[in-house]
Amino acid sequence: MSRALAAALCLAAAPVLAADLSRLSLPRPATEADFLAVDPEEARLGQLLFYDPVLSGNRNISCSTCHHPRFGTSDGLSLGLGEGGVGLGPERVADPANLPEDRVPRNAPALYNLGAREYTRMFHDGRVETVDGHLRVPVEDGFFARVSGILATQAAFPVLSPDEMGGNVNESDLSKAIRKGRFSEQGGAWDIIAQRVAAIPAYRARFEAVYPEIAAGRAIHFADISNAIAAFMAFEFRADDSAFDRYLRGEADLPPEAEAGMRLFYGEAGCAACHSGTFQTDHAFHAMGQVQIGPGKTLDFERGSRDEGRFRVTGHAGDLYAFRTPSLRNVTLTAPYGHAGAYAELRGFLVAHLAPRAAFATYDRAQAVLPDLPVEDWEVMDSEADRAEILAAIAVEDRVLTAPQIDALMAFLAALEDDPDRLGIPDAVPSGLPFEK
Structure with missing residues (x-):
């Protein structure tokens, strides 16, 4: 294990970072006008x-x-x-x-x-x-x-x-x-x-x-x-009544560990630099050194399995391997994680997201959830040149958080859960065709 990844996974008991709530830039609660x-x-x-x-x-x-x-x-x-x-x-x-x-x-x-x-x-x-x-x-x-x-x-x-x-x-x-x-x-x-x-x-x-x-x-x-x-x-799929939403509306307090995670998220951990706004996304594109799996995103006449992200849309070199910041609403429910789903568990993805260079170097391919198929899934990860390009595009520095701090962030992400169930799954559809329920 690299020193950087060991630091990111540090198990030394450390107090959760404190922050004065009045100094945090918390988002405003969602309103009807937002939809x-x-x-x-x-x-x-x-x-x-x-x-x-x-x-x-x-x-x-x-x-x-x-x-x-x-x-x-x-x-x-x-x-x-x-x-x-x-x-x-x-x-x-x-x-x-x-x-x-x-x-x-x-x-x-x-x-x-x-x-x-x-x-x-x-x-x-x-x-x-x-x-x-x-x-x-x-x-x-x-x-x-x-x-x-x-x-x-x-x-x-x-x-x-x-x-x-x-x-x-x-x-x-x-x-x-x-x-x-x-x-x-x-x-x-x-x-x-x-x-x-x-x-x-x-x-x-x-x-x-x-x-x-x-x-x-x-x-x-x-x-x-x-x-x-x-x-x-x-x-x-409108989801705006999570524990965090109720907290922002002044209707309820967050559990202590979730509040500690919120202080980290909007404070010293810097998560809100990209995961900002009402739905925890800036809707922008960032190169975060994500592992590339599968066929990639190429045109029919192109060879290779690279997925160059936003660059395929803009043609700007600064957009190489940059992908859209996802919203974090119900993120605890949406595994696997990453644009190629490289991480089966949210905690593992969070650690990798904090220290992308170290995580990329030590990625365990067993984390991918891939049904058996006779195709080549690891062409990019097996290419030294492709790996070097992905690493070179990373736009952030590796960061270090302790295990208790990761626990707190996970608690805050859980406070973003609001799994709506309005119309639900129909009993049948007009075509009469079967569908999985």
Whole structure:
């Protein structure tokens, strides 16, 4: 074990850092004005679509497959298995009769509070974002003029990913359209899904009840599907009533260890430098030396398994290996951790996050939660050149906290838990297709 990592894991009993609460820059509590308004009926329609596999190429994967409430709106895997996987959560495995082409390149992000107005960037690299009020997306299509906002825009992309929901080459009409680069036009991927949904009478009736223009005769577009799913996510996964929220509103005290962790978080430990604001995120991008697993995020014609993060969006050298600061709401529920899910346990990730150089050098690959699949998962970590580039990009210094201080931070992170249960999981979906519950 390196000296730096030993220091970060120091077991010497030390008092938790003290700080005068009046000197801490605590965030203000969330208010109703922080969230987009949601039509309850639109959210109920979105609930059914979120759990319905009819949106996938082979009608076997739903949004909930990788974003299930049982796993903190994630999937419990380092890198998920979409098409070619069977089962739910950490029990999902490759189907030997239809092996996946590869793993999903990045860890499935949590969905909490994405309906808050401050969320203007989506995905680990922010490739979907609003800039000066204008939507910026990686493809051009008239579809984006019809969506309700950035959350609905984000909801449209997983169905286009062959590894997530689209399916392998020539498996379905959807997968064929995806590979031709056809989306909202007639016969395009989004159009195919919209026609599938419109052909189901129960869905048709619900869309007509929610959207007057559809009742007046307009066709159902995939933008309507995205808008409904976005309304559901904004309603269902709003999480603003944690113990910390109640503390900020003056309704209750935090347990002593959680308060000590809060003092550290917003004080000497410096966590709030990036995990700032109402939802503990600055929505910015930082290179933190995270371990790279799996196929990486590259274009079809590129070789290698690197995931260069925000750099793939901006082309700026300063964005190499930088990823978006995640919100910490319900972080205790959303394992594994990191953009590639390299850490199975939150405490281990926290220690590695404090001392990224030392942790990167001594990373134990057994921490990854990866279903068996005949693919190469460690190409980047086995490359001395790639490892050196990731380390060189780290933008922070290794920090030292004692074990009692780590305990206190963990207690504070637990005080951010607010696992909402509003509409819940439906008993059935209008397509009649089975889905994992």
